[in-house]
Amino acid sequence: MTNTWLQTLSQAESMIPLLGQLGREKSVKVQLAGKTLMADSVTGLMTVFDQHPELDLVQVHQLLEQILASNAEQSIVELEALITESDVAAVLSNQANDGTETPVVLYGFGRIGRLLVRRMCTLGHTTPGMALAAIVVRKACDNDLSKRASLLKYDTVHGVYDGLVKVDEVNQSLIINGSVVKIIYASDPAEVNYQSYGIDHALLVDNTGRWRDRDGLNVHLNRPGIDRVVLTAPGKEMKNIVFGVNDNDITEDDRIVSAASCTTNAITPILSVLEDRFGIESGHVETVHAYTNDQNLIDNIHKGDRRGRAAGMNMVMTETGAAKAVSKAIPSLEGKLSGSAIRVPVINVSIAVLSLNLKSAASVDAINQLLKNASISPELTGQIGYSDCADAVSSDFIGSQQAGILDSLSTKVRGNQAILYVWYDNEYGYSCQVVRLMEKLAQTTAVALTQLEDKAA
Known part of the structure; x- marks a missing residue:
């Protein structure tokens, strides 16, 4: 359905009270292609709807009213599932909950x-x-x-x-x-x-x-x-879970689980997509990481020798277990990836450089399009972001909700060799x-x- 800007704005504004009521009274989160429709920002809704011009926003408004009138409670409702269903009431009945928190x-x-x-x-x-x-x-x-x-x-x-x-x-x-x-x-x-x-x-x-x-x-x-x-x-003797990749491995018997590290969460979803499509023979992960609270601000004794040097004045070589930890979420990559890290004088947002030997030849366009499609899929939209901004720098990604964002303009491919650059807010994206x-x-x-x-x- 084609909408003018003012029409779309009006329809988005009309949804705010419905979304607010759903969240406040029923603890129902409404998602579209994996993105949460928030009740606090008309601009936020407009941004989501702009990515889906095929949507009939009148129908979306009607669906929100139906969700509010249903017994759905303490649940996540995917709009795509409702849009394609002829019997919306039946789908919503499966979302019923006794209100347990x-x-x-x-x-x-x-x-x-x-x-x-x-x-x-x-x-x-x-x-x-x-x-x-x-x-x-x-x-x-x-x-x-x-x-x-x-x-x-x-x-x-x-x-x-x-x-x-x-x-x-x-x-x-x-x-x-x-x-x-x-x-x-x-x-x-x-x-x-x-x-x-x-x-x-x-x-x-x-x-x-x-x-x-x-x-x-x-x-x-x-x-x-x-x-x-x-x-x-990262945890020992427990499942390390990267949501969106191996969270379905969790069972009721798993009383203790790890959410892995920020870097593992940033790179694993992208590696999973590449492994499925091209296969990964081997690779190295170099993360250029913002300094963290475990480093010294000025030179002093530290159990990690180099981390004892002034974080705000140096690039600090250090270790990372993120590359090896990937195999806990993607077992087929066991023993195939190495990794290292450089801590740099920025307070937040890091970038991972993935140097990969693929099993089959690829191209810049093929890899970028593959990951762009993944970034708008309901399964991975929260895990994979996509940037084609020519002047993007690290501070642009502060507050990013995705685990990792591909810098598509930096992708390099030569035959079976690929180098990808993945930004991530190592604090908020991980959270x-x-x-x-x-x-x-x-x-x-x-x-x-x-x-x-x-x-x-």
């Missing part, structure tokens, strides 16, 4: 922890099946609660948080967009009984990176009130991937609990 506990409140909160509590966005219940931290200072609130609200990289953050000193809580989030002070996970805070069957996300093996993370799992644990770092994984785990936990209750009855 999985409480989420964040263990640690650093760079990733705060961005997870921003993503989960964004105005106009909903995270179906889960709700942030508590954050566990070590008390750092007398005005710790106010300082935590300030760090959440104001961020040098990601700007001022567009939400309401209040401090409740009496109840030791933060109130984020009206939701009460308990702040639990503890120096060790073994100290916390979550049930004593009214938290049960919770999903705990460890953002500290302090424990990376099953024995260490089992301390969380053995605490009253915790059902599942997600590690926001979006973690939240996608959390949503899936929360929904499966809710289903499992419902089944247990049915058996008990």
